[in-house]
Amino acid sequence: MLMWFGNLSVKNKNKLQRIVNMSSKIIGKPQRSLGNVMAALNLIPKPKNPLLPPKPGRDCISCAVVGTGGVLWKSRKGREIDSHDYVFRVNGAAIKGYEEDVGNRTDVYVHTSHSITTSKYLLKKYNYTGAPHDKGIKYVMIPEGMRDFKWMIGLYENERDTEFNETRFYVLHMDFLRYTRNRFLMSRALNGKWWPIVRPTNGAFMVFLALQLCDKVDAYGFITDEHKKYSNYYYERGANTRVIFYANHDYYMERDLWKTLHELKVINLYQGEP
Template sequence: MPALRKMKLLTFLLLLVFLTSFFLNYTSTVMTTNWLFRKILKLPQRPCTCSRCIGDLEVSSWFAQRFNQTMQPVLTAHNSLLEEDTYSWWRKLQREKIPRNLNDTIRELFSLVPGDTDPMLDNEAVGCRRCAVVGNSGNLKASQYGAQIDEHDFVLRMNKAPTLGFEADVGSKTTHHLVYPESFKELGENVSMILVPFKITDLLWVISATTNGTISRTYVPVPTKIKVKKEKILIYHPGFIKYVFDNWLQGHGRYPSTGILSVIFSLHVCDEVDLYGFGADSKGNWHHYWENNPSAGAFRKTGVHDGDFESNVTAALASIHKIRIFKGR
Protein backbone atom coordinates (compact mmCIF):
# COMPACT_ATOMS: atom_id res chain seq x y z
CA MET A 1 0.00 0.00 0.00
CA PRO A 2 2.75 2.59 0.89
CA ALA A 3 4.50 1.69 -2.37
CA LEU A 4 1.30 2.31 -4.33
CA ARG A 5 0.79 5.63 -2.53
CA LYS A 6 4.36 6.67 -3.37
CA MET A 7 3.82 5.79 -7.02
CA LYS A 8 0.62 7.85 -7.11
CA LEU A 9 2.39 10.77 -5.45
CA LEU A 10 5.30 10.56 -7.91
CA THR A 11 2.88 10.43 -10.83
CA PHE A 12 1.05 13.49 -9.48
CA LEU A 13 4.29 15.43 -9.04
CA LEU A 14 5.44 14.57 -12.58
CA LEU A 15 2.07 15.68 -13.96
CA LEU A 16 2.27 18.92 -11.96
CA VAL A 17 5.76 19.66 -13.29
CA PHE A 18 4.62 18.97 -16.86
CA LEU A 19 1.55 21.21 -16.57
CA THR A 20 3.55 24.01 -14.94
CA SER A 21 6.20 23.84 -17.65
CA PHE A 22 3.54 23.78 -20.38
CA PHE A 23 1.75 26.80 -18.88
CA LEU A 24 4.95 28.83 -18.60
CA ASN A 25 6.00 28.00 -22.16
CA TYR A 26 2.53 28.77 -23.47
CA THR A 27 2.41 32.10 -21.62
CA SER A 28 5.86 33.00 -22.89
CA THR A 29 4.95 32.05 -26.46
CA VAL A 30 1.70 34.03 -26.39
CA MET A 31 3.41 37.08 -24.88
CA THR A 32 6.23 36.88 -27.43
CA THR A 33 3.79 36.36 -30.30
CA ASN A 34 1.61 39.25 -29.16
CA TRP A 35 4.67 41.47 -28.76
CA LEU A 36 5.89 40.53 -32.23
CA PHE A 37 2.44 41.12 -33.65
CA ARG A 38 2.33 44.60 -32.16
CA LYS A 39 5.92 45.33 -33.10
CA ILE A 40 5.52 44.13 -36.68
CA LEU A 41 2.08 45.43 -37.48
CA LYS A 42 1.35 48.50 -35.37
CA LEU A 43 2.33 51.68 -37.18
CA PRO A 44 1.92 55.25 -36.03
CA GLN A 45 -0.65 56.99 -38.21
CA ARG A 46 1.01 59.80 -40.14
CA PRO A 47 -0.42 63.27 -39.42
CA CYS A 48 -2.46 64.48 -42.40
CA THR A 49 -3.40 68.10 -43.12
CA CYS A 50 -5.35 67.47 -46.33
CA SER A 51 -8.99 68.49 -46.53
CA ARG A 52 -9.74 64.82 -47.20
CA CYS A 53 -7.40 62.11 -45.86
CA ILE A 54 -7.25 58.55 -47.18
CA GLY A 55 -6.98 57.05 -43.70
CA ASP A 56 -10.44 58.32 -42.70
CA LEU A 57 -12.47 55.11 -42.30
CA GLU A 58 -15.81 56.75 -41.53
CA VAL A 59 -16.43 57.71 -45.14
CA SER A 60 -17.34 54.21 -46.31
CA SER A 61 -18.02 50.86 -44.69
CA TRP A 62 -16.81 49.17 -47.90
CA PHE A 63 -13.46 50.94 -47.52
CA ALA A 64 -13.26 50.35 -43.75
CA GLN A 65 -13.71 46.60 -44.27
CA ARG A 66 -10.77 46.47 -46.68
CA PHE A 67 -8.27 49.09 -45.54
CA ASN A 68 -5.98 47.87 -42.76
CA GLN A 69 -3.87 50.76 -41.50
CA THR A 70 -1.52 48.39 -39.64
CA MET A 71 -0.26 46.63 -42.76
CA GLN A 72 3.28 47.59 -43.69
CA PRO A 73 3.84 47.85 -47.46
CA VAL A 74 7.66 47.69 -47.34
CA LEU A 75 9.74 44.73 -46.17
CA THR A 76 12.54 45.59 -43.73
CA ALA A 77 14.89 43.69 -41.47
CA HIS A 78 12.49 44.40 -38.58
CA ASN A 79 9.23 43.14 -40.08
CA SER A 80 10.43 40.23 -42.20
CA LEU A 81 8.76 37.48 -40.16
CA LEU A 82 6.11 35.96 -42.45
CA GLU A 83 3.17 34.01 -41.12
CA GLU A 84 3.13 30.43 -42.37
CA ASP A 85 -0.01 30.86 -44.48
CA THR A 86 1.41 34.01 -46.06
CA TYR A 87 4.68 32.29 -46.92
CA SER A 88 2.90 29.21 -48.31
CA TRP A 89 0.68 31.38 -50.52
CA TRP A 90 3.50 33.64 -51.69
CA ARG A 91 5.94 30.88 -52.66
CA LYS A 92 3.30 29.34 -54.94
CA LEU A 93 2.92 32.50 -57.05
CA GLN A 94 5.87 31.63 -59.29
CA ARG A 95 6.92 28.17 -58.20
CA GLU A 96 10.62 27.45 -57.77
CA LYS A 97 11.98 23.91 -57.99
CA ILE A 98 14.53 24.33 -55.20
CA PRO A 99 13.81 27.58 -53.36
CA ARG A 100 16.54 28.93 -51.12
CA ASN A 101 15.82 29.48 -47.41
CA LEU A 102 13.84 32.73 -47.13
CA ASN A 103 15.22 33.82 -43.75
CA ASP A 104 18.81 33.38 -44.89
CA THR A 105 18.07 35.32 -48.06
CA ILE A 106 16.44 38.19 -46.17
CA ARG A 107 19.33 38.31 -43.70
CA GLU A 108 21.84 38.57 -46.55
CA LEU A 109 19.70 41.11 -48.42
CA PHE A 110 19.43 43.53 -45.52
CA SER A 111 23.12 43.24 -44.76
CA LEU A 112 23.57 44.99 -48.13
CA VAL A 113 20.44 47.11 -48.49
CA PRO A 114 19.14 49.40 -45.69
CA GLY A 115 15.55 49.06 -46.89
CA ASP A 116 14.05 51.57 -44.47
CA THR A 117 15.62 54.98 -45.16
CA ASP A 118 13.33 56.24 -47.92
CA PRO A 119 11.56 59.59 -47.31
CA MET A 120 8.26 58.01 -48.33
CA LEU A 121 8.46 55.87 -45.18
CA ASP A 122 8.66 58.89 -42.86
CA ASN A 123 5.52 58.59 -40.76
CA GLU A 124 6.36 61.66 -38.68
CA ALA A 125 6.28 64.14 -41.56
CA VAL A 126 3.37 66.54 -41.21
CA GLY A 127 1.57 67.78 -44.29
CA CYS A 128 -0.51 66.74 -47.24
CA ARG A 129 1.40 64.15 -49.20
CA ARG A 130 0.18 64.07 -52.79
CA CYS A 131 1.04 61.07 -54.97
CA ALA A 132 0.58 60.39 -58.67
CA VAL A 133 0.46 56.74 -59.73
CA VAL A 134 1.21 56.59 -63.45
CA GLY A 135 0.17 53.47 -65.32
CA ASN A 136 1.22 52.49 -68.82
CA SER A 137 -2.04 52.78 -70.74
CA GLY A 138 -2.23 54.21 -74.23
CA ASN A 139 -4.93 56.56 -72.95
CA LEU A 140 -2.04 58.83 -71.90
CA LYS A 141 -1.29 59.67 -75.53
CA ALA A 142 -2.11 63.34 -76.28
CA SER A 143 -3.43 63.72 -72.72
CA GLN A 144 -1.18 66.68 -71.85
CA TYR A 145 -1.07 65.47 -68.22
CA GLY A 146 2.71 65.86 -67.90
CA ALA A 147 2.90 69.14 -65.98
CA GLN A 148 0.03 68.08 -63.70
CA ILE A 149 1.74 64.77 -62.87
CA ASP A 150 5.03 66.48 -62.07
CA GLU A 151 3.35 68.75 -59.48
CA HIS A 152 2.87 65.81 -57.10
CA ASP A 153 5.20 65.19 -54.14
CA PHE A 154 5.75 61.58 -55.19
CA VAL A 155 5.37 60.10 -58.66
CA LEU A 156 5.20 56.31 -58.94
CA ARG A 157 5.70 54.46 -62.23
CA MET A 158 6.00 50.79 -63.01
CA ASN A 159 7.76 48.19 -65.13
CA LYS A 160 9.33 49.39 -68.39
CA ALA A 161 7.51 52.72 -68.63
CA PRO A 162 9.71 55.43 -70.25
CA THR A 163 9.36 59.19 -69.85
CA LEU A 164 11.94 60.42 -72.38
CA GLY A 165 10.11 61.71 -75.42
CA PHE A 166 6.70 61.49 -73.72
CA GLU A 167 7.10 64.25 -71.12
CA ALA A 168 4.13 66.35 -72.31
CA ASP A 169 1.73 63.48 -71.64
CA VAL A 170 3.32 61.47 -68.82
CA GLY A 171 5.64 63.97 -67.10
CA SER A 172 9.35 63.76 -66.43
CA LYS A 173 9.38 63.36 -62.66
CA THR A 174 9.76 59.93 -61.08
CA THR A 175 10.41 59.38 -57.39
CA HIS A 176 9.60 55.65 -57.15
CA HIS A 177 9.51 52.91 -59.77
CA LEU A 178 7.94 49.50 -59.15
CA VAL A 179 9.58 46.59 -60.96
CA TYR A 180 10.32 42.89 -60.72
CA PRO A 181 13.52 41.44 -62.22
CA GLU A 182 11.90 40.57 -65.54
CA SER A 183 10.47 44.11 -65.97
CA PHE A 184 13.47 46.11 -64.77
CA LYS A 185 14.63 49.21 -66.64
CA GLU A 186 17.47 51.56 -65.77
CA LEU A 187 16.29 54.31 -63.46
CA GLY A 188 17.30 57.91 -62.89
CA GLU A 189 19.98 58.58 -60.32
CA ASN A 190 17.62 59.73 -57.55
CA VAL A 191 14.76 57.32 -58.28
CA SER A 192 13.91 54.71 -55.66
CA MET A 193 13.36 51.19 -56.96
CA ILE A 194 10.53 49.25 -55.33
CA LEU A 195 11.12 45.58 -56.07
CA VAL A 196 7.92 43.52 -56.14
CA PRO A 197 9.10 39.98 -55.29
CA PHE A 198 7.06 37.08 -56.58
CA LYS A 199 9.65 34.45 -55.57
CA ILE A 200 12.82 34.07 -53.48
CA THR A 201 14.95 34.30 -56.63
CA ASP A 202 13.75 37.90 -57.01
CA LEU A 203 15.31 38.78 -53.66
CA LEU A 204 18.47 36.91 -54.59
CA TRP A 205 18.56 38.89 -57.84
CA VAL A 206 18.77 42.16 -55.87
CA ILE A 207 21.74 40.78 -53.94
CA SER A 208 23.39 39.55 -57.13
CA ALA A 209 22.67 42.66 -59.20
CA THR A 210 24.22 44.92 -56.57
CA THR A 211 27.31 42.72 -56.02
CA ASN A 212 28.78 39.99 -58.21
CA GLY A 213 26.14 39.78 -60.98
CA THR A 214 25.86 35.99 -61.01
CA ILE A 215 22.12 35.81 -61.78
CA SER A 216 21.45 36.42 -65.46
CA ARG A 217 18.20 34.50 -65.86
CA THR A 218 15.05 33.67 -63.94
CA TYR A 219 12.47 32.27 -66.36
CA VAL A 220 13.72 34.84 -68.90
CA PRO A 221 17.01 36.78 -69.14
CA VAL A 222 17.36 39.53 -66.52
CA PRO A 223 19.96 42.29 -66.05
CA THR A 224 23.05 41.01 -64.25
CA LYS A 225 23.89 44.44 -62.81
CA ILE A 226 21.81 47.47 -61.87
CA LYS A 227 22.96 51.01 -61.14
CA VAL A 228 20.43 51.76 -58.39
CA LYS A 229 21.99 53.06 -55.18
CA LYS A 230 21.57 50.57 -52.36
CA GLU A 231 19.87 53.14 -50.14
CA LYS A 232 17.34 53.66 -52.95
CA ILE A 233 16.18 50.03 -52.99
CA LEU A 234 12.89 49.13 -51.32
CA ILE A 235 11.24 45.71 -51.18
CA TYR A 236 7.47 45.36 -51.48
CA HIS A 237 6.34 43.22 -48.56
CA PRO A 238 5.10 39.71 -49.57
CA GLY A 239 2.55 39.97 -46.76
CA PHE A 240 1.24 43.16 -48.32
CA ILE A 241 0.82 41.40 -51.68
CA LYS A 242 -1.39 38.83 -49.92
CA TYR A 243 -3.27 41.61 -48.14
CA VAL A 244 -4.06 43.21 -51.52
CA PHE A 245 -5.15 39.82 -52.87
CA ASP A 246 -7.32 38.93 -49.86
CA ASN A 247 -8.78 42.26 -48.78
CA TRP A 248 -9.04 44.18 -52.03
CA LEU A 249 -9.28 41.58 -54.79
CA GLN A 250 -11.24 39.06 -52.73
CA GLY A 251 -9.24 36.25 -54.34
CA HIS A 252 -9.88 37.26 -57.96
CA GLY A 253 -7.10 36.30 -60.38
CA ARG A 254 -4.04 34.29 -59.41
CA TYR A 255 -2.30 37.30 -57.89
CA PRO A 256 -2.46 41.11 -58.14
CA SER A 257 -1.03 43.07 -61.06
CA THR A 258 1.72 45.62 -60.56
CA GLY A 259 -0.88 48.30 -61.25
CA ILE A 260 -3.23 47.47 -58.39
CA LEU A 261 -0.26 46.77 -56.11
CA SER A 262 0.90 50.33 -56.84
CA VAL A 263 -2.54 51.77 -56.08
CA ILE A 264 -3.02 50.05 -52.72
CA PHE A 265 0.61 50.74 -51.80
CA SER A 266 -0.09 54.44 -52.37
CA LEU A 267 -3.19 54.36 -50.18
CA HIS A 268 -0.92 53.44 -47.28
CA VAL A 269 1.89 55.97 -47.83
CA CYS A 270 0.06 58.98 -49.32
CA ASP A 271 -2.67 61.36 -48.22
CA GLU A 272 -4.04 62.05 -51.70
CA VAL A 273 -3.71 59.70 -54.68
CA ASP A 274 -4.25 60.53 -58.35
CA LEU A 275 -4.23 57.80 -61.02
CA TYR A 276 -3.09 58.34 -64.60
CA GLY A 277 -2.71 55.83 -67.42
CA PHE A 278 -4.98 53.08 -66.09
CA GLY A 279 -7.47 51.10 -68.18
CA ALA A 280 -8.16 51.05 -71.89
CA ASP A 281 -8.22 54.10 -74.13
CA SER A 282 -11.44 55.75 -75.31
CA LYS A 283 -11.74 53.17 -78.12
CA GLY A 284 -11.42 50.22 -75.75
CA ASN A 285 -7.86 49.34 -76.78
CA TRP A 286 -5.40 47.93 -74.26
CA HIS A 287 -1.91 49.01 -75.19
CA HIS A 288 1.11 50.90 -73.85
CA TYR A 289 1.55 54.59 -74.57
CA TRP A 290 5.06 54.08 -75.97
CA GLU A 291 4.46 51.20 -78.37
CA ASN A 292 1.95 49.49 -80.60
CA ASN A 293 1.44 46.16 -78.90
CA PRO A 294 -1.81 44.46 -79.89
CA SER A 295 -1.25 41.68 -77.34
CA ALA A 296 -1.03 44.10 -74.37
CA GLY A 297 -4.44 43.03 -73.08
CA ALA A 298 -3.58 39.32 -73.13
CA PHE A 299 -3.35 39.24 -69.33
CA ARG A 300 -7.13 39.73 -69.27
CA LYS A 301 -7.56 36.26 -70.77
CA THR A 302 -4.83 34.28 -68.98
CA GLY A 303 -6.40 34.52 -65.53
CA VAL A 304 -3.13 35.61 -63.90
CA HIS A 305 -4.67 39.02 -63.16
CA ASP A 306 -8.36 39.87 -63.11
CA GLY A 307 -8.16 43.22 -64.88
CA ASP A 308 -11.91 43.83 -64.78
CA PHE A 309 -12.16 43.25 -61.03
CA GLU A 310 -9.10 45.41 -60.39
CA SER A 311 -10.68 48.16 -62.48
CA ASN A 312 -13.84 47.87 -60.40
CA VAL A 313 -11.79 48.34 -57.23
CA THR A 314 -10.20 51.55 -58.48
CA ALA A 315 -13.60 52.79 -59.70
CA ALA A 316 -15.08 52.11 -56.25
CA LEU A 317 -12.21 54.00 -54.60
CA ALA A 318 -12.84 56.93 -56.90
CA SER A 319 -16.58 56.88 -56.18
CA ILE A 320 -15.93 57.45 -52.46
CA HIS A 321 -13.28 60.10 -53.21
CA LYS A 322 -10.32 58.11 -51.91
CA ILE A 323 -8.56 58.52 -55.25
CA ARG A 324 -9.04 60.49 -58.45
CA ILE A 325 -8.78 58.80 -61.85
CA PHE A 326 -7.68 60.79 -64.90
CA LYS A 327 -8.80 58.77 -67.92
CA GLY A 328 -6.97 60.60 -70.69
CA ARG A 329 -8.08 59.92 -74.25
Protein backbone atom coordinates (compact mmCIF):
# COMPACT_ATOMS: atom_id res chain seq x y z
CA MET A 1 0.00 0.00 0.00
CA LEU A 2 2.89 2.36 0.81
CA MET A 3 6.00 2.91 -1.27
CA TRP A 4 9.62 3.42 -0.28
CA PHE A 5 12.97 2.54 -1.80
CA GLY A 6 13.64 -0.48 0.37
CA ASN A 7 10.55 -2.37 -0.75
CA LEU A 8 11.55 -2.41 -4.42
CA SER A 9 13.13 -5.71 -5.44
CA VAL A 10 14.60 -6.26 -8.90
CA LYS A 11 11.25 -7.73 -9.87
CA ASN A 12 9.46 -4.69 -8.51
CA LYS A 13 11.83 -2.33 -10.31
CA ASN A 14 11.16 -4.11 -13.58
CA LYS A 15 7.47 -3.89 -12.81
CA LEU A 16 7.86 -0.20 -12.00
CA GLN A 17 9.49 0.34 -15.39
CA ARG A 18 6.45 -1.22 -17.04
CA ILE A 19 4.17 0.89 -14.86
CA VAL A 20 5.99 4.07 -15.81
CA ASN A 21 5.93 3.14 -19.49
CA MET A 22 2.22 2.41 -19.37
CA SER A 23 1.15 4.79 -16.62
CA SER A 24 -1.40 6.44 -18.87
CA LYS A 25 -3.33 3.18 -18.59
CA ILE A 26 -2.80 2.92 -14.84
CA ILE A 27 -3.07 6.28 -13.13
CA GLY A 28 -3.95 8.50 -16.03
CA LYS A 29 -0.77 10.50 -16.63
CA PRO A 30 1.75 9.48 -19.32
CA GLN A 31 5.27 9.33 -17.91
CA ARG A 32 8.40 8.47 -19.82
CA SER A 33 11.31 8.75 -17.43
CA LEU A 34 12.06 6.12 -14.83
CA GLY A 35 15.01 8.24 -13.72
CA ASN A 36 12.94 10.87 -11.92
CA VAL A 37 10.80 8.19 -10.30
CA MET A 38 13.80 6.27 -8.99
CA ALA A 39 15.53 9.48 -7.88
CA ALA A 40 12.51 10.24 -5.72
CA LEU A 41 12.14 6.67 -4.43
CA ASN A 42 15.81 6.57 -3.47
CA LEU A 43 15.06 9.35 -1.00
CA ILE A 44 12.00 7.78 0.63
CA PRO A 45 12.96 5.81 3.76
CA LYS A 46 10.98 2.92 5.11
CA PRO A 47 8.37 4.29 7.54
CA LYS A 48 9.54 4.02 11.13
CA ASN A 49 6.04 4.27 12.55
CA PRO A 50 2.65 2.91 11.47
CA LEU A 51 0.45 5.38 9.66
CA LEU A 52 -2.19 4.95 12.37
CA PRO A 53 -0.71 4.09 15.77
CA PRO A 54 -2.87 1.71 17.83
CA LYS A 55 -5.17 3.19 20.45
CA PRO A 56 -4.52 1.64 23.88
CA GLY A 57 -7.49 -0.34 25.10
CA ARG A 58 -9.34 -0.03 21.80
CA ASP A 59 -10.19 -3.07 19.69
CA CYS A 60 -12.07 -1.08 17.03
CA ILE A 61 -10.55 1.97 15.36
CA SER A 62 -13.03 4.53 14.03
CA CYS A 63 -12.11 6.97 11.27
CA ALA A 64 -13.81 9.97 9.70
CA VAL A 65 -12.89 10.70 6.09
CA VAL A 66 -13.81 14.28 5.29
CA GLY A 67 -14.25 15.53 1.76
CA THR A 68 -15.01 19.09 0.72
CA GLY A 69 -18.55 18.70 -0.63
CA GLY A 70 -21.25 21.31 -0.04
CA VAL A 71 -23.41 18.73 1.74
CA LEU A 72 -21.41 19.58 4.88
CA TRP A 73 -22.51 23.22 4.95
CA LYS A 74 -24.78 23.76 7.99
CA SER A 75 -24.53 20.05 8.79
CA ARG A 76 -23.30 20.67 12.35
CA LYS A 77 -21.26 17.47 12.05
CA GLY A 78 -18.05 18.94 13.42
CA ARG A 79 -18.26 17.48 16.91
CA GLU A 80 -19.23 14.07 15.50
CA ILE A 81 -16.27 14.14 13.11
CA ASP A 82 -13.83 15.04 15.87
CA SER A 83 -15.15 12.22 18.07
CA HIS A 84 -13.48 9.60 15.84
CA ASP A 85 -10.15 8.02 16.71
CA TYR A 86 -8.66 9.44 13.51
CA VAL A 87 -9.75 12.16 11.09
CA PHE A 88 -8.65 12.10 7.44
CA ARG A 89 -8.84 15.21 5.24
CA VAL A 90 -7.94 15.94 1.64
CA ASN A 91 -7.02 18.79 -0.73
CA GLY A 92 -8.20 22.26 0.35
CA ALA A 93 -9.38 21.22 3.80
CA ALA A 94 -10.56 24.63 5.04
CA ILE A 95 -11.28 24.49 8.77
CA LYS A 96 -11.10 28.00 10.26
CA GLY A 97 -14.63 29.36 10.40
CA TYR A 98 -16.20 26.01 9.49
CA GLU A 99 -15.46 24.04 12.66
CA GLU A 100 -19.11 23.52 13.57
CA ASP A 101 -19.69 21.67 10.31
CA VAL A 102 -16.36 19.96 9.63
CA GLY A 103 -14.56 19.73 12.99
CA ASN A 104 -11.08 21.03 13.72
CA ARG A 105 -8.85 17.94 13.96
CA THR A 106 -6.70 16.44 11.24
CA ASP A 107 -4.70 13.27 11.83
CA VAL A 108 -4.07 12.25 8.22
CA TYR A 109 -3.88 14.68 5.30
CA VAL A 110 -4.03 13.17 1.79
CA HIS A 111 -2.74 15.21 -1.14
CA THR A 112 -0.91 15.48 -4.44
CA SER A 113 1.86 17.99 -5.07
CA HIS A 114 -0.66 20.11 -6.97
CA SER A 115 -3.33 20.15 -4.29
CA ILE A 116 -0.99 20.88 -1.39
CA THR A 117 0.74 23.75 -3.19
CA THR A 118 -2.09 25.46 -5.08
CA SER A 119 -5.00 25.17 -2.64
CA LYS A 120 -3.59 27.81 -0.31
CA TYR A 121 -3.73 30.33 -3.16
CA LEU A 122 -7.00 29.26 -4.75
CA LEU A 123 -8.84 29.10 -1.42
CA LYS A 124 -7.29 32.10 0.32
CA LYS A 125 -10.62 33.93 0.31
CA TYR A 126 -12.11 31.02 2.29
CA ASN A 127 -9.62 31.42 5.18
CA TYR A 128 -7.51 28.51 3.96
CA THR A 129 -3.84 29.28 4.53
CA GLY A 130 -2.28 25.91 3.78
CA ALA A 131 -2.17 22.24 4.68
CA PRO A 132 -3.05 21.45 8.31
CA HIS A 133 -0.20 21.16 10.82
CA ASP A 134 -1.81 19.42 13.79
CA LYS A 135 0.52 17.82 16.31
CA GLY A 136 1.47 14.33 15.14
CA ILE A 137 -0.28 14.72 11.78
CA LYS A 138 0.66 12.30 8.97
CA TYR A 139 0.89 13.39 5.34
CA VAL A 140 0.04 10.89 2.60
CA MET A 141 1.16 11.63 -0.95
CA ILE A 142 -0.70 10.43 -4.04
CA PRO A 143 1.92 10.13 -6.83
CA GLU A 144 -0.38 10.88 -9.75
CA GLY A 145 2.23 12.13 -12.19
CA MET A 146 5.84 13.01 -12.86
CA ARG A 147 5.50 16.40 -11.18
CA ASP A 148 4.79 14.59 -7.91
CA PHE A 149 8.09 12.70 -8.05
CA LYS A 150 9.95 15.91 -8.93
CA TRP A 151 8.20 17.66 -6.03
CA MET A 152 9.24 14.88 -3.66
CA ILE A 153 12.87 15.22 -4.76
CA GLY A 154 12.73 18.90 -3.88
CA LEU A 155 11.02 18.10 -0.58
CA TYR A 156 13.64 15.61 0.55
CA GLU A 157 16.47 17.84 -0.65
CA ASN A 158 15.08 20.79 1.31
CA GLU A 159 14.26 22.87 -1.73
CA ARG A 160 10.64 23.46 -0.72
CA ASP A 161 9.53 26.37 1.42
CA THR A 162 7.65 24.19 3.88
CA GLU A 163 8.03 22.40 7.18
CA PHE A 164 8.97 18.78 6.59
CA ASN A 165 9.46 15.80 8.86
CA GLU A 166 10.18 12.64 6.87
CA THR A 167 8.94 10.43 9.73
CA ARG A 168 5.44 11.79 9.16
CA PHE A 169 5.46 11.61 5.35
CA TYR A 170 4.11 8.58 3.47
CA VAL A 171 3.70 7.80 -0.23
CA LEU A 172 0.94 5.61 -1.63
CA HIS A 173 2.18 2.79 -3.83
CA MET A 174 1.22 3.04 -7.49
CA ASP A 175 -0.03 -0.54 -7.27
CA PHE A 176 -2.52 0.64 -4.64
CA LEU A 177 -3.72 3.41 -6.96
CA ARG A 178 -4.09 0.90 -9.77
CA TYR A 179 -5.92 -1.54 -7.50
CA THR A 180 -8.39 1.15 -6.42
CA ARG A 181 -9.09 2.14 -9.99
CA ASN A 182 -9.20 -1.31 -11.58
CA ARG A 183 -11.21 -3.00 -8.84
CA PHE A 184 -13.70 -0.28 -7.96
CA LEU A 185 -13.61 2.67 -10.36
CA MET A 186 -12.88 1.37 -13.85
CA SER A 187 -14.77 4.13 -15.63
CA ARG A 188 -16.14 3.77 -19.14
CA ALA A 189 -14.52 7.15 -19.76
CA LEU A 190 -11.24 5.24 -19.98
CA ASN A 191 -12.45 4.07 -23.39
CA GLY A 192 -13.10 7.62 -24.57
CA LYS A 193 -11.02 10.48 -25.95
CA TRP A 194 -10.05 11.75 -22.50
CA TRP A 195 -8.82 8.38 -21.22
CA PRO A 196 -5.19 9.53 -20.61
CA ILE A 197 -6.29 11.85 -17.78
CA VAL A 198 -9.10 9.81 -16.23
CA ARG A 199 -8.52 8.59 -12.67
CA PRO A 200 -10.32 8.39 -9.30
CA THR A 201 -10.50 11.55 -7.21
CA ASN A 202 -8.10 12.19 -4.35
CA GLY A 203 -11.07 11.71 -2.06
CA ALA A 204 -11.65 8.24 -3.46
CA PHE A 205 -8.06 7.22 -2.74
CA MET A 206 -8.52 8.61 0.77
CA VAL A 207 -11.61 6.46 1.37
CA PHE A 208 -9.87 3.28 0.27
CA LEU A 209 -6.80 4.14 2.31
CA ALA A 210 -9.01 4.46 5.38
CA LEU A 211 -10.75 1.17 4.59
CA GLN A 212 -7.36 -0.54 4.68
CA LEU A 213 -6.48 0.94 8.07
CA CYS A 214 -9.69 1.44 10.05
CA ASP A 215 -12.36 -0.85 11.46
CA LYS A 216 -15.15 1.71 11.05
CA VAL A 217 -15.20 4.38 8.35
CA ASP A 218 -17.64 7.30 8.30
CA ALA A 219 -17.54 9.48 5.17
CA TYR A 220 -18.53 13.14 5.10
CA GLY A 221 -18.54 15.69 2.30
CA PHE A 222 -18.73 13.26 -0.62
CA ILE A 223 -21.02 13.40 -3.64
CA THR A 224 -24.52 11.99 -3.10
CA ASP A 225 -27.75 11.60 -5.08
CA GLU A 226 -28.86 15.00 -3.78
CA HIS A 227 -25.72 16.88 -4.81
CA LYS A 228 -27.73 19.44 -6.81
CA LYS A 229 -29.20 20.75 -3.55
CA TYR A 230 -25.80 21.90 -2.32
CA SER A 231 -22.98 24.19 -3.34
CA ASN A 232 -19.89 22.65 -4.89
CA TYR A 233 -17.82 23.04 -1.68
CA TYR A 234 -18.84 23.55 1.95
CA TYR A 235 -16.62 26.60 2.30
CA GLU A 236 -18.72 28.38 -0.35
CA ARG A 237 -21.31 28.71 2.44
CA GLY A 238 -24.30 27.59 0.41
CA ALA A 239 -23.55 29.76 -2.63
CA ASN A 240 -25.54 28.94 -5.75
CA THR A 241 -22.84 26.80 -7.34
CA ARG A 242 -23.10 23.31 -8.76
CA VAL A 243 -20.76 20.35 -8.54
CA ILE A 244 -18.30 20.72 -11.40
CA PHE A 245 -17.86 17.43 -13.24
CA TYR A 246 -14.32 17.65 -14.58
CA ALA A 247 -13.36 15.30 -17.40
CA ASN A 248 -10.62 13.56 -15.43
CA HIS A 249 -12.98 12.05 -12.83
CA ASP A 250 -16.11 9.88 -13.10
CA TYR A 251 -18.21 11.57 -10.44
CA TYR A 252 -21.34 9.58 -11.20
CA MET A 253 -19.47 6.32 -10.77
CA GLU A 254 -18.03 7.49 -7.46
CA ARG A 255 -21.47 8.66 -6.31
CA ASP A 256 -22.93 5.23 -7.05
CA LEU A 257 -19.99 3.46 -5.39
CA TRP A 258 -20.33 5.45 -2.15
CA LYS A 259 -24.05 4.71 -2.10
CA THR A 260 -23.41 0.99 -2.64
CA LEU A 261 -20.74 0.82 0.07
CA HIS A 262 -23.13 2.64 2.41
CA GLU A 263 -25.94 0.19 1.69
CA LEU A 264 -23.56 -2.73 2.27
CA LYS A 265 -22.50 -1.10 5.57
CA VAL A 266 -18.87 -0.98 4.45
CA ILE A 267 -18.91 2.75 5.16
CA ASN A 268 -21.41 5.12 6.72
CA LEU A 269 -22.01 7.95 4.25
CA TYR A 270 -23.38 11.28 5.44
CA GLN A 271 -26.00 12.18 2.83
CA GLY A 272 -27.40 15.38 4.27
CA GLU A 273 -30.49 15.96 6.34
CA PRO A 274 -33.84 14.63 5.07
